[in-house]
Amino acid sequence: MYDELLLTVLLTSVPLILAATGELVVERSGVLNLGVEGMMLMGAVAGFGVTSLSGSPYIGMLGGATAGALTAALFGFFVLGLATNQVATGLALTIFGTGLSGLIGAPLVGQAIDGLPVFIVPLLSDIPVLGVLFRLDLLAYLSIGLVAGTSFVLFRTRAGLIIRAVGDNATSAHALGYSVLKVRFYTVMFGGMMAGLSGAYLPLVLTPHWAEGMTAGRGWIALALVVFASWQPWRVVGGAVLFGGVTIMQLAGQARGWSVSPQFLSMLPYLATIIVLVAMSRGGRAERGAPAQLGRIFLPPR
Amino acid sequence: MMRLTPRPYVSPHQLLLVPVLSVLLSIILGGLIFAALGYNALDALYQFFVAPLSRPDQIGNLFVKACPLIIIGTGLVFCYRANIWNIGAEGQLIFGALGAGWVALYLPESWHFMMLPLMILGGMIAGASLAAVPAFLKTRFQTNEILVSLMLTYVAGLVIDWLVRGPWRDPMSFGFPLTPYYPDAALIGKLSLPVIGKLGQLHWGILIALCVSGLGWFILSRTLAGFKVRVAGDAPRAARFAGFSPNIVTFSVLLVSGALAGLAGMVEVSANMGQLQPQISFGYGFTAIIVAFLARLNPAAVILAALIVALSELGGDSAQIAMGIPKVVTGVFKGILLFMLLAGETITRYELSFDLRMTGGKMSRGDADV
């Protein structure tokens, strides 16, 4: 019983891990992309549609990632190419992505696809309770790999150093000769790809359907997760499992006949986010690891 | 690559051109999307932008739809001018409706002659109190107001759901989540214009909206308080130097926009629904963000901006009835419109130039332009 609950919690946390890790990299380079929800939905509809057309969930995964990246490219064009206000552009992206995904997905409602299969690691998956860690699908394993990869690149490679430099002090980075806008564009694309994968996870693994707005606010929670994790990749995993846990606990509580009101239980993830945000931001942003340039427009001086 | 250099002089005509061109471009792009999805683009655009204006009662409905957008939009203009990004107007609207609803349902009979003013007060206080949360957290802990206000939107939605299904549910409603119908004193009735008479569902809440917009313009452009707000947004260092406390500005703009969103909630329920149900807002808080930008953060222009956005909402309905186009397409339009507005803003302020020199490598040292 508990291992199945744990499995459900883990599966629920994967989309959060993917989207938050992507956004983490974006923010590390100094860009605030509020359009995660829109990108996730585009990834979801693309993942569903491409799988439905091609018959292969793997191609569907690629489709989702591509859709996310393309949507992010739109954001990048405005925010980096035209130096528009990042907050407003991100919102525009969310509204646009939500609408466009609904439009594209309208003829797809009611259909079902064959999602990603589960890979069972032979011996390890028989361990009681923790064994569920070895009964996940490809994308879930990939998400952990991506977190590890992101952590490695960000903190142990030159490329990561450049990304962080651009996020902390863009003017100096530019003076040293690094192309701030190009670096940011690549991180934005990466963030979009991750958001697309994250959205695609919903129809590919959680439930093989498409429904309008099916991400139900997960994109915003992913944004909060980045802050919760103080912009550190491995903490994203912990936070995501926590949030997934709260969501599932609400349902389990009802199943067990607890008499707490379902609305209050549903509120918990959002209240938890606020509490975490406050706890994390006490003492000012600089001490908490926020990239100093976050949200600021950079115009390359001549 | 593209390079942006600030223009030395931006004429007011160019600034006016931005919203106009943005709207036109959005229409064109929207038409292209329709065509790409297999619909007759011209018919669709007609349904969207002309059909909703083709009958006088429809014009009344246009103002009805624009009413909450004007009220919330004015409040958001205050916030955005000060660089405070209040995204939670939707939740503040819901709280306002709850505050007003509490007054409507529990005010004793003998006080009914004061019902509407008290409801307005209740709505504004409730909306402001929800906005006070991100205000407090930002001034005290520097917490990002975007995420806090957004999370509270979800919380507000769950609170109204709980109230309408539980303590405030009408005992006569067979368990359905509806509050009792508001007493007549709590309703906002239809507006009867001289000569024309009643226009569709037009109610006198529109007068409140027009006043709010006018007052907002006056305060922002002609008072010291408004000046403080504008300086806080345009030149925060100068503001501090002049002694304008950033915390007071933050608090004030958030409380004002929360109160106005709450007022909009009160008006919407009293004019259109007459009782509370789990869902009373349909994205007005988010749509108002676009209205604020379309109005180029000018409280007086909010009226026209709201009408344009309301037109596209009504158009979505009309296109759906006449051509079967899914309603979500209004979201696409709104998104495109906001993108175009933002791009237009840049193009008027900066000169765009293209530099076709090839620079070497993505992260190499050397002379990087972009």
Place this chain on the structure above:
Amino acid sequence: MQKIIGFIALIGIAIGIAWWSMKPQDEVQQADGASSGPLKVGFVYLTNPGDHGWTYAHEVGRQDLQAHFGDKIETNFVENVAEGPDAARVIRELVEQGNEVIFTTSFGYMDPTLKVSKEFPNVKFHHITGYKRSENMATGNIRFYEGRYVQGVVAGLMTKTNKIGYLGAFPIPEVIQGINAFASGLRSVNKEASISVVWVNSWYDPVKESDAAKVLIAEGADLLAQHTDSPAMLQTAEKAGVKGFGQSSDMHEFAPNAQLFSSVNNWGPYYIQQVQHVMDGSWTTGEGPDHWAGNTWNGLGDDYLVLTEFKNMPADIAAKATAARDGIASGSLNIFEGPMMDNKGNEVLATGAVLDDGGLWAMNYYLDGVLGDLPN
């Protein structure tokens, strides 16, 4: 300043010209109660017919109606209409386009339909699943709970863990009637089993329904029932190897091994009956103050509710299910017959009494067999 005025004038002229020159495909007609031409019937849908659930069933009903009357009527529909004041506008628009008979197919359209019905006394409105009427607004409903009783019987006989999982959308009377009917059927064959209810807070949310199903299965349920609209629950059941009951339409293709049977809503007969009344001039909204007096509320007996073929179960259980269904349809089996206890041990129906429609609408308790409290 002059340039600004000039701009505005230009835009205004442009709009005016566009307005004049563009001709739409469909002409907007006035509602004048024309007796020439086919009778126009309008439908308002909550979601789109592709949802394979609630709206799909209404769409099938509309097609049955159109086929039945052929050229004598013309049906139109609008889909994805949000409940609330926007719905009133859509309903008005349908009337302005000449529809003289309107069906609004979700509870949340009740007040908008009522409001519009008062503005157009010549148009005949029907509201599905509601309880308010006016002189020209009738109500129609299906006794969904009858199918639930049969589900309860099958569940009670098939369960090995004695735990049943139940997905509810919202705690409204219709859903509670269903849960209690399920419990009644369950208890008639199994004194030990219990039902766990999880509220999804939505009629159609595949992700949440799937999560709720997974949680219920993790908590030990080996049979699942749903009062939500997507096939997600059954698919989750299929993957986990448990069985369940479908809702609103046959979900067999989504869950070939898991679906025991599905309760299908059959709206055709109701639509046909009502339109026939309009044509004959015998249309009424019923007598009496109680809303259920004028309510058309039929079930298995009149084929308003149809149960799909019983599959994935042993033949003897299928036989019992068939017997239960036939009993309800013929009226020989009363689902809610005293003595009935709620799940706190209080008697809610005395021995020998039968719950009437009024009692059905007033159900604010869970019957014995259901875990937990009604959210309140």
